[in-house]
Amino acid sequence: MMRNIRTNLIIYKPIKNNISNVYMTYLILQYLSVILIYGVSPIINKYVLAHIEPESFMVIGGFVGLISAIIFSFVRKNNLLFDIANMNKHKHVYLLIFLSSFILSIIVNYNYLGLLNVEPAYRVTSVTSCYPLITAILGYLFLREQVSIKHLAGVVLIIGGVYMLS
Known part of the structure; x- marks a missing residue:
């Protein structure tokens, strides 16, 4: 019988994790911030799409994303260098990052913004969720x-x- 680290095999009850209250509070706040941002974002996007086309939104948003990524890379330089060294050992990760980024930034965003341009925000977000x-x-x-x-x-x-x- 294999031992599961998270379970006590004698009584089959989960063992309490040693997660501090501070860390748990941090996780909850992180979840809530993501929920809030995902909830507000379609409303902002819908407003912007009333003034510009989805393609323009994507190009301008991509430029802002590029600038943000450059700034973030300076802030997290050590982690980035470590990850690049690790990725050099696993070359397929480069392809997966490229595919994931392309699919998310081009295909998904184009379709999402196109839907948001013609449908109510609540419907688009509920179905795409x-x-x-x-x-x-x-x-x-x-x-x-x-x-x-x-x-x-x-x-x-x-x-x-x-x-x-x-």
Whole structure:
């Protein structure tokens, strides 16, 4: 029998993690900031799209992203150099980063902004928020991540919620 580090094999109860309250508070604030930004972003995008085309939005946004990345690379220089050295050992990571960045910055954003330009913001965000379902399925298939009955119930609830919002 293999031992699971996170479980006590005698009584099969989860062992308490040694996560400090400060760190847990930090995680909660980080989650809340992401939720807030993702919630506000479509409203800002919809307003901007009333004044410019999606293509212009993408080009200007890409330029701002490039400047931000350059500044960020100076701030996190040591981590960046370490990661580049590590990536040189695993050359395929370069291709995966390129594909992921291209798919996200060009294909997804173009379609998302196009939808946001012609549909209500709540509908676009609710329907496109189904992407975690794809992530869960692919995580199970390719990364051998666990999927429980609770996860499957969540999938059904998400699909039902999206149907009700649309």
